[in-house]
Each structure stands twice: as C-alpha cells, then as structure tokens.
Amino acid sequence: MIGIVGIVIIFVMVFGGYIAAGGKLGIILKSLPYEMAMIGGAAAGAFTISNDMAGIKHTMKDMGKVFKGPSWKHHDYRDLLCLLFELIRLGRANAVGLEEHIEDPENSSIFQRYEKIAADKEATALICDTLRSASMNYDDPHQVEEVLEKRMEANLHHALHGSHQLQALADGLPALGIVAAVLGVIKTMGSIDQPPEILGKMIGGALVGTFLGVFLAYGFFGPFASKVKNVVEEDAHxxxxxxxxxxxxxxxxxxxxxxxxxxxxxxxxxxxxxxxxEEALKEAKQAAA
Structure with a gap:
C-alpha cells in the first residue's frame, strides 16, 4: 500500500505542479506513446541482453516486493524461535528422535506446526543442514559458523540480483531519454522550414524524451531498486x-x-x-507433549 501511495504522490506533485504553473499536457500526451516505445523498448532490450531467463523472472518477481514489503513479520520471528526451541530441546533429549524431523521436514510433526517456515525451502534447509552438522560432532563449532556465513553471503548476493538490475535500468534510462530526444531534434531539423509554432511543438515533443528518461529513472526504477534492496536485506535477518x-x-x-x-x-x-x-514457548511445550 505504501508503494502505491508513493506513486500517486509522484504523479500528483510532478504533473500537478506542471499544470498549476500553466503547462499544457497536450504536447506530452501526443509524444508520450512514441517516446515510451523508444525508451521503454531500448530499456527492455538492454535488460534482456544483460540477463538470462532466470534473472528476468527473478527481477520481475522482486518488483512485487515494493508493494508487499518483507516476507517475514513479527509473528514469524516468534514462530521461528519456538520451532528452534523445540528442535534443540528434542536433539538434546533424543538425538535419534531428531533425525526423523531433519531428514524429512515435509512430514515432520514439529515443522508442520509452523507451516509458513516449513514452506520456505531455504529456511528449512538451513535449519536441517545445521542440525545435521551438529550431529557430526565437529571439533570446532567455528567451522560450521564459517560455512553458514559463506552460505548466507551467497544467498544474499543472489537475492539482491533484482535490486542490482533495477538500479542498472535506473542508471541507463536518462541516457536512453537523451537518445530519444536527439532523434526528436533530428526530426525537427528535417522540418526546419516549418513555422515557429510548429517547430516549437516538435522541439517540445523531442524534450519529452529527456523528461521521460529522467522521470522514470529517479521517480520509479531508482526507488524500486532501493526498496527491493531494503526488503531483501530485512528478510535476510x-x-x-x-x-x-x-x-x-x-x-x-x-x-x-x-x-x-x-x-x-x-x-x-x-x-x-x-x-x-515465554508464553509462546509454553504453548509449544504443551503442543509437543
């Protein structure tokens, strides 16, 4: 919801201010489809060149995070602590009994009490792999900690792919806007024999390209990249x-x-x-009993 509010504010303040200052939308609206086709098409082509299909899907999916926000909420952190409490307590009381849960979490009675966490493959794999490592009697726990650190760094790097690609688009859009504007100027120069009122409209239409490139870069794709990055980093906690x-x-x-x-x-x-x-842990104990 907050993302939609931000978009509304951008449109109202930019175009509302333009109209309030006496600007006319006619020239912008007339040129907009052609400028959008050039700038948007070039941006889409550049984005496709720099990504494979998995990267494209990843970025498109990440754009939804601007409106949805972080995946993990307050109650999810509480549930995670309860889940870990149950697993650790069981592992210390009955190591063999723990194995059936970490080897087959999909059918684990403990994991199934926390459906959202159980549905997240990375969270489940991280818990099960680490508990499995603990059962191997590592001489130095720091070995496991180092493995976990590298794994999480790699996961975060992958998760930030969408943010990086959106920022790359934001960085390139102003230049693509200039390309569209230059083409508009070339078109205008080909009609230099026309009256000033016609040339003025043509030059105005050409400048829409510059406006559109900068507007999309700093009004949308730049903020989208920043928001996706913030959400990914918060979920990483x-x-x-x-x-x-x-x-x-x-x-x-x-x-x-x-x-x-x-x-x-x-x-x-x-x-x-x-x-x-404490209350949640008491409930978890009662459910396990």
Missing part, C-alpha cells in the same frame, strides 16, 4: 537469526540461552518481548 541460535547451540549453551540469543538478534520492530516469547 530471518536467516541470520537461524544461524545465531544454532551456532549458540553448537557451543552447548542452555536451550533457553540459545533462544534468547536469537531474540536479542531479531530486528527491533519484529522482536517479540521476553514475556510474549
């Missing part, structure tokens, strides 16, 4: 929380301490209070 809790577990801290480490590393606006988490 969810996976970092998994790492923090499970690394604490590798160091053999008490289960409640491991969970508190995770709670403290949760972003402030999504962090459950100590009391709220």
């Amino acid at each position: 969810f996976y970092q929380l998994i790492r923090e809790v499970l690394v604490a577990n590798l160091h053999n801290h008490a289960t409640n301490i491991c969970i508190e480490v995770g709670r403290q590393n949760t972003p402030g606006h999504s962090r459950p209070s100590f009391t709220e988490l």
Whole structure:
C-alpha cells in the first residue's frame, strides 16, 4: 500500500505542479506513446541482453516486493524461535528422535506446526543442514559458523540480483531519454522550414524524451531498486537469526540461552518481548507433549 501511495504522490506533485504553473499536457500526451516505445523498448532490450531467463523472472518477481514489503513479520520471528526451541530441546533429549524431523521436514510433526517456515525451502534447509552438522560432532563449532556465513553471503548476493538490475535500468534510462530526444531534434531539423509554432511543438515533443528518461529513472526504477534492496536485506535477518541460535547451540549453551540469543538478534520492530516469547514457548511445550 505504501508503494502505491508513493506513486500517486509522484504523479500528483510532478504533473500537478506542471499544470498549476500553466503547462499544457497536450504536447506530452501526443509524444508520450512514441517516446515510451523508444525508451521503454531500448530499456527492455538492454535488460534482456544483460540477463538470462532466470534473472528476468527473478527481477520481475522482486518488483512485487515494493508493494508487499518483507516476507517475514513479527509473528514469524516468534514462530521461528519456538520451532528452534523445540528442535534443540528434542536433539538434546533424543538425538535419534531428531533425525526423523531433519531428514524429512515435509512430514515432520514439529515443522508442520509452523507451516509458513516449513514452506520456505531455504529456511528449512538451513535449519536441517545445521542440525545435521551438529550431529557430526565437529571439533570446532567455528567451522560450521564459517560455512553458514559463506552460505548466507551467497544467498544474499543472489537475492539482491533484482535490486542490482533495477538500479542498472535506473542508471541507463536518462541516457536512453537523451537518445530519444536527439532523434526528436533530428526530426525537427528535417522540418526546419516549418513555422515557429510548429517547430516549437516538435522541439517540445523531442524534450519529452529527456523528461521521460529522467522521470522514470529517479521517480520509479531508482526507488524500486532501493526498496527491493531494503526488503531483501530485512528478510535476510530471518536467516541470520537461524544461524545465531544454532551456532549458540553448537557451543552447548542452555536451550533457553540459545533462544534468547536469537531474540536479542531479531530486528527491533519484529522482536517479540521476553514475556510474549515465554508464553509462546509454553504453548509449544504443551503442543509437543
């Protein structure tokens, strides 16, 4: 919703200010389809050249994050801490019993109590792989921590692909707008024998290209890239929380301490209070009983 509000503000303030100053939309509207075809087509072509099909789909999907926001909400962080609590507690009480859950999370009674987390393949794989590593009796928990760090860096780099591509489009659009404007000037020069009122409209139409390129770059694609980057980085905190809790577990801290480490590393606006988490953990114990 906030993304739509931003778009409305952009249109109202830019074109409202133009009209209030006495500007006429006629020239812009007449030239807009042709300028949009040139600039938009060139941008789409450049985007296609620089990406494979997977990259194109990834970027198109990421644009929805501008309007949807982060995938993980306050209650998801609370549920994640409860899930990790159940798994760690079970692993310490019955290591063999834990194996059936981490080897087949799709049919795990524990994972299925937290459907949204279970549906996320990366979160599930990260939890299961790390708990599996813990069962291998690593001499140095820092080895697992280093592997997790590299894995998460790679995942974040991949997740930011859409943001990088949108920013590349934003960087290129002003130049493509100049290309469209130059073509408009060339067309105008071919009609130099026309009256001034006609030449004025033709030059105005040519300048629409420059306007459109800059407007799309700084009014849309640049902010879209920034928003996607912010959302991806915020969602990455969810996976970092998994790492923090499970690394604490590798160091053999008490289960409640491991969970508190995770709670403290949760972003402030999504962090459950100590009391709220205690209540949720009590409910998780009762459900497991």
